[in-house]
Amino acid sequence: MSANGNADGTGFDVVIAGNGVLGLSLAWVLAQRGQRVAVLGRPHRPWAGSAAAGAMLGCFAEVTTSLLATEHGRAKLELGIQATKLWPQWLAGLEASTEGAPIKTADGTTVILNTIGTAEIDDANYNAIRTELARYDEPFEDVEPADLDWVDAEPISRPLKAFHIPGEHAVNAAALLERLEQAAVQAGATLVPEPATRVVHQGERVTGVVTASGRTISADQVTLAAGARSQELLDSLPIGSRVPRLVSGYGVSSLIRTADGTSPDSVVRTPNRSFACGLHVVPRGDGHVYLGATNVISVEPRDTAEMRDLVFLLQCAHRQVRRNLWNSDVAKIQVGNRPVSMDGFPLLGRGGMQGLWIMTGTYRDGLHLSPLLAQDFAARILGEEPEADLDRFAPLRQPLKTGTREEIVDVLIDHQMGIGYEQDWTIPVEWHQWIEMDLRPATLAWANELDPEFTPPAELLFASRFDPELVSLVRKYYATCRENS
Numbered sequence: 001m002s003a004n005g006n007a008d009g010t011g012f013d014v015v016i017a018g019n020g021v022l023g024l025s026l027a028w029v030l031a032q033r034g035q036r037v038a039v040l041g042r043p044h045r046p047w048a049g050s051a052a053a054g055a056m057l058g059c060f061a062e063v064t065t066s067l068l069a070t071e072h073g074r075a076k077l078e079l080g081i082q083a084t085k086l087w088p089q090w091l092a093g094l095e096a097s098t099e100g101a102p103i104k105t106a107d108g109t110t111v112i113l114n115t116i117g118t119a120e121i122d123d124a125n126y127n128a129i130r131t132e133l134a135r136y137d138e139p140f141e142d143v144e145p146a147d148l149d150w151v152d153a154e155p156i157s158r159p160l161k162a163f164h165i166p167g168e169h170a171v172n173a174a175a176l177l178e179r180l181e182q183a184a185v186q187a188g189a190t191l192v193p194e195p196a197t198r199v200v201h202q203g204e205r206v207t208g209v210v211t212a213s214g215r216t217i218s219a220d221q222v223t224l225a226a227g228a229r230s231q232e233l234l235d236s237l238p239i240g241s242r243v244p245r246l247v248s249g250y251g252v253s254s255l256i257r258t259a260d261g262t263s264p265d266s267v268v269r270t271p272n273r274s275f276a277c278g279l280h281v282v283p284r285g286d287g288h289v290y291l292g293a294t295n296v297i298s299v300e301p302r303d304t305a306e307m308r309d310l311v312f313l314l315q316c317a318h319r320q321v322r323r324n325l326w327n328s329d330v331a332k333i334q335v336g337n338r339p340v341s342m343d344g345f346p347l348l349g350r351g352g353m354q355g356l357w358i359m360t361g362t363y364r365d366g367l368h369l370s371p372l373l374a375q376d377f378a379a380r381i382l383g384e385e386p387e388a389d390l391d392r393f394a395p396l397r398q399p400l401k402t403g404t405r406e407e408i409v410d411v412l413i414d415h416q417m418g419i420g421y422e423q424d425w426t427i428p429v430e431w432h433q434w435i436e437m438d439l440r441p442a443t444l445a446w447a448n449e450l451d452p453e454f455t456p457p458a459e460l461l462f463a464s465r466f467d468p469e470l471v472s473l474v475r476k477y478y479a480t481c482r483e484n485s
Contacts, residue, residue: 012036014381015209015219017196017233018226019043021050021173021367022359024180025374026223031187033378038217039184040192040209041226047301049227050173050367052253052336054282054292056267057087057368058168060138061109063129064272066411066458072345072400075392080365081136082388083372084167090371091171098182106170106283109267110143112151112159114320116422117273120414125271130163140165150264150322157320170267170282173367192217195226198236205354209233221381223357227339228301230360239352241480243395245473246347246361247460248301249338251276252309253292256317259327261287268321274419275459277364279316288331291317295364297463299470301337312423338363342477343399344457348373348390349380357381358395398481405455409443412458454478 014030016023019041027039045051059080067073091103113126133140145159153159185191196209199222208218224230228248234240269280276295284290293316294309310333318325339360341347347361359377362369376388402408413436446465447455455461456474464470
């Protein structure tokens with residue numbers, strides 16, 4: 001079935017705006033169920049998060065004290081645990097029905113606690129991961145730092161503790177996307193190689209989308225799964241202002257061809273730190289490793305890397321994980337954009353208009369959640385009983401709280417100070433306390449100035465101090481929340 005024919009009026013059952021891992025996964029499931037599906041997006045995915053992802057299939061290694069501080073965060077963890085159970089069968093189905101490079105690249109995840117981080121962040125998150133693994137009876141085992149395979153950090157960045165999670169693996173994101181495309185097309189889905197720019201609607205019912213070239217593609221159901229770019233589509237709808245606005249969690253990653261042709265068997269990573277994901281090294285085969293760590297809040301998605309972020313990433317990797325990475329070749333620099341909602345939680349479910357579905361705002365969890373969300377959304381679209389509990393993440397909502405204003409400011413200060421230590425600042429011993437004493441009241445005053453009632457998550461509050469455009473968007477969003485309350 002050609003895209004042109006459907007654009008001329010025959011229509012689809014479901015149009016999916018976004019050809020990242022979430023959009024393709026949903027298309028594969030729906031097409032297998034006999035639905036006429038179109039997936040829209042540029043083939044090279046210039047702003048996608050999944051195309052540049054480390055693709056770690058785990059939720060426990062992502063645990064932080066902040067995540068566990070609210071019932072919303074724990075509900076998000078529960079979704080991740082559900083998704084983990086689906087991956088073996090999901091990968092088996094993909095590999096059986098498609099051809100290409102191997103998808104799985106890592107056996108397990110090794111979490112290290114090293115001398116770079118701070119106790120308030122690294123120690124706390126390291127212990128939180130272990131506590132949740134024990135709570136859910138997920139196997140893990142301690143590893144002596146001296147016995148860590150492949151790790152050779154510089155002495156002042158050496159690991160102090162480590163443990164291995166055998167059930168949290170990683171995949172090659174590029175291979176996964178290639179296989180998903182094949183599987184979706186083989187099942188009958190149509191790929192449209194251009195993005196949707198506007199959702200078409202008649203009254204309270206959506207009827208399709210308009211593409212970048214001006215074509216209208218009709219459909220009974222429309223799913224917005226375009227990551228951070230979903231905001232443009234939400235802005236074209238009357239319900240757009242009632243959905244927590246999306247910004248980008250811009251990140252830089254690099255593919256490295258190691259000097260000695262070796263790579264670890266497992267993922268090697270630190271706990272999450274400094275408003276971002278932890279430093280992580282993921283094996284990619286043929287003597288290549290993937291390096292990732294960065295996360296910077298940006299109003300608009302980015303498609304190029306800032307020099308400072310790339311330098312920071314490469315320095316962290318060779319100093320904290322393996323020294324001879326310094327002599328290795330940079331094979332590729334990648335840029336991705338994680339979809340971050342104004343309250344930091346996913347936007348999942350009905351979009352407030354007939355036939356409209358929203359599947360974005362997943363931040364760092366979209367790829368890992370993709371099998372679960374694909375099957376769950378397919379059930380919802382087909383009128384069946386879903387398995388996942390997504391009610392609290394319904395897109396039309398008031399902001400979900402991540403803590404009191406004082407608690408969020410405390411988290412911000414901890415992470416802001418942690419950035420200094422991670423980048424090797426040298427200050428007199430007592431200055432840490434003095435800086436903190438000045439930062440805390442100044443940050444609290446800024447939060448009060450930003451909005452008298454609502455407080456954004458720590459990373460958005462931090463970024464807003466340097467970005468007037470973000471300030472304007474946050475204030476406008478909170479004003480709309482009050483009008484709709």
